[in-house]
Amino acid sequence: EAGVAQSPRYKIIEKRQSVAFWCNPISGHATLYWYQQILGQGPKLLIQFQNNGVVDDSQLPKDRFSAERLKGVDSTLKIQPAKLEDSAVYLCASSSRQGRGDTQYFGPGTRLTVL
Amino acid sequence: SQKIEQNSEALNIQEGKTATLTCNYTNYSPAYLQWYRQDPGRGPVFLLLIRENEKEKRKERLKVTFDTTLKQSLFHITASQPADSATYLCVRLAGSSNTGKLIFGQGTTLQVKP
Numbered sequence: 635e636a637g638v639a640q641s642p643r644y645k646i647i648e649k650r651q652s653v654a655f656w657c658n659p660i661s662g663h664a665t666l667y668w669y670q671q672i673l674g675q676g677p678k679l680l681i682q683f684q685n686n687g688v689v690d691d692s693q694l695p696k697d698r699f700s701a702e703r704l705k706g707v708d709s710t711l712k713i714q715p716a717k718l719e720d721s722a723v724y725l726c727a728s729s730s731r732q733g734r735g736d737t738q739y740f741g742p743g744t745r746l747t748v749l
Numbered sequence: 750s751q752k753i754e755q756n757s758e759a760l761n762i763q764e765g766k767t768a769t770l771t772c773n774y775t776n777y778s779p780a781y782l783q784w785y786r787q788d789p790g791r792g793p794v795f796l797l798l799i800r801e802n803e804k805e806k807r808k809e810r811l812k813v814t815f816d817t818t819l820k821q822s823l824f825h826i827t828a829s830q831p832a833d834s835a836t837y838l839c840v841r842l843a844g845s846s847n848t849g850k851l852i853f854g855q856g857t858t859l860q861v862k863p
Contacts, residue, residue, distance in 0.1 A: 638792070676853030677793065678853070689848050737798075738849075738851070740793050742790070
């Protein structure tokens with residue numbers, strides 16, 4: 635079975651520019667997550683989707699970050715405008731169902747550098 | 750607030766020895782803890798899950814314990830190999846979350862020398 639796909643793998647932008655990341659979860663997985671991982675830290679959940687609905691976006695900086703999951707499959711995460719502190723790896727994960735104990739499968743991540 | 754604390758210092762051990770990583774959590778005990786492995790440039794990979802009513806869980810050379818009195822989990826790798834070198838993340842379920850929201854520790858980097 636194919637894993638979680640993400641693109642691009644790397645992105646370098648200037649501050650105040652915009653950037654978008656794409657994620658394709660494992661086929662059939664209803665739950666999709668976006669995480670931010672700053673160097674030396676563990677992943678932090680930004681937003682969680684169940685099918686195409688948002689379950690949790692409490693830690694998403696909504697003034698500059700947005701995400702959507704049209705048709706309940708692929709998802710995009712956008713940052714507009716980017717700040718220096720947004721430099722991090724953005725990880726997408728999926729699980730077959732939402733709830734306690736379910737394993738999350740992660741993609742390779744997109745490394746964002748904001749100059 | 751709910752926190753997961755792992756030793757931020759890297760752990761260096763000799764091949765063949767047992768590696769022991771520590772994870773401490775604050776506030777009430779989560780329903781379960783998970784351990785993930787992360788290699789450079791890759792996403793985390795799930796290893797083990799241990800529930801609060803389980804004292805110990807094993808998988809091949811891996812063993813995890815869960816002590817709700819000490820609010821601590823220990824992760825052991827026996828007969829360690831250089832291929833075990835990676836960052837290991839301890840993860841807890843967030844509070845009373847019924848959405849499966851996870852809180853990750855910062856991870857401990859293990860270096861196994863041949």
